[in-house]
Structures are given as structure tokens and as C-alpha cells.
């Protein structure tokens with residue numbers, strides 16, 4: 001079953017418990033956690049539907065507040081209560097994004113607003129941004145706001161967070177009739193990138209046996225995605241800046257400029273603004289590219305989207321509606337996902353291959369190995385977010401500006417929501433006091 005439980009607004013940071021939805025269950029529900037606590041168990045009427053989990057004890061565990069913190073307490077259940085994959089002895093404080101397992105039912109403890117009641121209609125042919133957390137909703141709103149405007153957009157986020165999907169959605173909602181063209185800027189020398197983007201005339205260099213129009217012209221009337229924009233060679237950046245200012249390209253070996261009408265989106269795993277600070281990316285090009293910024297949150301900061309993403313990815317893998325064992329659900333929910341949604345997709349595809357047809361997808365040795373592989377990669381990934389200076393005065397100013405909306409503020413400053421909550425608590429600032437009525 002699905003459901004969310006929220007705190008009464010205005011008292012403490014809002015909190016949700018989100019059970020892992022199973023195929024065929026209804027939309028998510030929400031209700032406040034009362035101050036006096038909430039008992040979760042097979043015999044408790046927490047949502048419209050009962051939990052329907054025989055592994056849950058009638059009164060399994062309780063969540064209640066001690067000061068500013070929610071605390072989970074096992075009520076002597078038969079199967080035990082687990083927090084982030086580890087059994088809870090007596091009681092334990094809950095933190096943002098924590099995963100609780102009561103019997104075979106999973107919950108995510110989070111502070112985002114409840115997801116909308118129903119999923120948006122999906123396109124059969126185009127990739128969609130699956131997810132209902134406030135951070136993904138804000139990304140959708142951001143796409144809808146900027147898509148029709150001829151603005152250059154920078155999309156940042158760790159690898160596999162969906163930057164290319166965002167670029168495709170920007171194109172789809174732009175009303176532009178030309179094509180969507182993507183180029184990975186990594187690994188090109190200055191000269192090769194010029195020829196790739198602007199084209200070349202016949203004989204421009206050894207091997208240029210025929211004229212090439214280049215990707216700017218290929219994307220005419222449409223959208224050009226400059227992927228891995230952080231890898232654009234520094235020496236080439238002034239040339240690209242000139243093109244973005246004049247909307248004219250000069251093919252390599254030609255003396256004539258050709259006008260182009262293209263919407264440019266730049267995507268990067270690394271925060272371009274921090275590269276500018278380190279002198280690794282030109283400030284003038286960054287300013288020209290970042291007429292609008294979209295930041296994608298890492299998957300581990302929106303664990304409550306993992307169930308919906310798993311269902312969407314399974315459908316893409318031809319395993320629509322396939323059930324998961326509780327052990328696999330728990331493993332997917334607690335994993336740190338350094339490769340984000342791409343990593344989740346890989347692990348699910350291994351589970352589909354490794355599990356015999358007709359059985360729920362299980363946490364077998366192949367899946368465990370795939371999860372382990374995913375964990376190791378994290379250490380070799382480039383850092384994503386720049387360090388930020390957030391003292392009390394700055395936090396207060398930002399809370400006022402964002403009307404107490406923590407998810408939006410976190411995105412703006414480029415820190416995770418849990419980290420922002422910790423900063424707010426240590427600065428003794430309550431976002432609820434800044435919400436506009």
C-alpha cells in the first residue's frame with residue numbers, strides 16, 4: 001500500500017513516512033503525525049487501507065517526537081524493526097531520508113510535501129522525469145517556466161540524475177519544430193570541437209574530404225545539448241561565446257559566417273560556477289550559458305522516489321508490474337546510488353535477468369554484486385556541489401526570500417535538504433516561521 005504521514009505544519013520540520021508502493025496499490029495518502037506519536041502495525045488504521053503485511057505485528061513500532069527529533073521505537077514486534085538496513089534496538093532518532101522496515105513494509109522518513117495523488121500522463125515515446133518529491137516537482141516547474149523562452153539553460157547534477165531527460169523535455173516544451181541534437185563535449189581538442197559544432201568546408205584539414213554542416217546547423221530551429229560542458233577546452237571557450245552572442249557560426253576553413261537559430265542547453269556533472277571560481281571555466285561563457293539554471297538532486301536525497309522510479313524502469317525493461325521481494329526493496333531504498341538513476345536501472349536489469357520468470361525480483365548474488373559495484377564507483381566520481389558559506393544571517397535572508405520553502409532553498413544553494421535542515425537546526429531557525437500564509 002502507499003501512504004504518507006505528515007507532521008502538523010508550523011511546529012517542527014514536516015515529516016513523511018512513505019511506504020514502498022506495490023503494484024496495483026492506490027495513490028499515496030498523507031496524514032499528520034500527532035505530537036503524542038503514531039503507532040504503526042498490522043492492526044492499526046493508519047491509512048484508508050490496512051498494511052496487509054502478515055510480517056508486521058499488530059502493534060509493531062511507534063514514531064513519536066522527542067524535542068525536535070522524531071524517534072522510532074520497536075514495540076516488541078515479532079519480526080523486528082530495521083533502520084537503514086540495521087535492526088533497531090529499543091529506540092532510534094530518525095533523520096531525513098532514513099529507511100524504516102517494519103516486517104516486510106518499507107517507509108522513507110522525509111520532509112518533502114506529499115506527492116500529488118496521481119502520476120502525470122506519460123509519453124510512450126519520450127523519456128519522462130519520474131518522481132514526485134518536491135525537488136523533482138520544482139525541476140518540472142522550472143522546465144515549464146523556461147522552455148518557451150529562447151534562453152540558454154545550464155543543467156547540473158551528478159551522473160545519471162536525468163540531465164539529458166531535462167534537456168529533451170526543454171526541447172519538447174519549447175514549441176521549436178527543429179530537431180534535438182546532443183553532443184558530448186568531453187575528449188575533443190579545440191580544433192575537433194570547432195569542426196564538430198560549426199562544420200567544415202571540403203579540404204579544410206587532412207581528411208576533410210567532404211563538407212560537413214556541423215551540429216549547430218544540424219540543430220537549426222531546434223535544441224543543441226552541449227553535454228559534459230565542463231570539458232569544453234578553455235582555448236575554445238571564447239569562440240563558443242562569440243557564437244552564442246552573434247548566433248553566427250563560421251565553418252572551419254571558411255571565411256563566411258552562417259546564421260543559426262538554435263536553443264542551447266549545457267549539461268554538466270560538475271558545478272560550472274565552482275569551475276569558474278577555480279579558473280577552469282571562463283566566467284563570461286558561464287554567464288552567457290547560465291541564463292537559467294536547473295539543478296537535479298542526487299537519488300540518495302530523494303529516496304522516496306525510488307519505488308516509482310523502480311516501477312518506471314522495470315516497465316522500460318519489459319518487466320512491467322513485476323513484484324520485488326522485501327529484501328530487494330529494502331536494499332534499493334538504503335543504497336547510496338552514486339550512479340543515481342542509471343545505477344538503479346542497471347541493478348534492476350540484472351535482477352530481471354537473474355530472477356526466474358514468475359518469481360518476484362530477489363536480492364540474489366548477482367544483484368548484491370551489482371550493488372557493490374555501484375558503491376565502489378562513488379570514490380572515483382568528481383565532486384558535484386561547490387562548498388557554500390551559509391551563516392545564520394545568510395540563512396535567515398534566504399528563508400525570507402524563499403518563504404520558508406526548504407527544498408527550493410536547498411536547490412538554490414546547492415546543498416542537500418538533510419544538510420540544510422542540520423544547518424537550520426544548528427542556527428536555531430525554524431522554516432515554518434518564514435512561510436507565507
Ligand SMILES: Nc1ncnc2c1ncn2[C@@H]1O[C@H](COP(=O)(O)OP(=O)(O)OP(=O)(O)O)[C@@H](O)[C@H]1O
Nearest residue numbers: 127128129130158159160161162163164165341342
Ligand atoms: N527522473 C528520472 N526518471 C526516469 N528515468 C530517469 C530519471 N533520471 C534518469 N533516468 C534514466 O537514467 C539514465 C540516465 O539519465 P540521463 O542520461 O538523463 O542522466 P545524465 O544526468 O545526463 O547522466 P550523465 O551525466 O552521466 O550524462 C537514463 O536511462 C534515463 O532514462
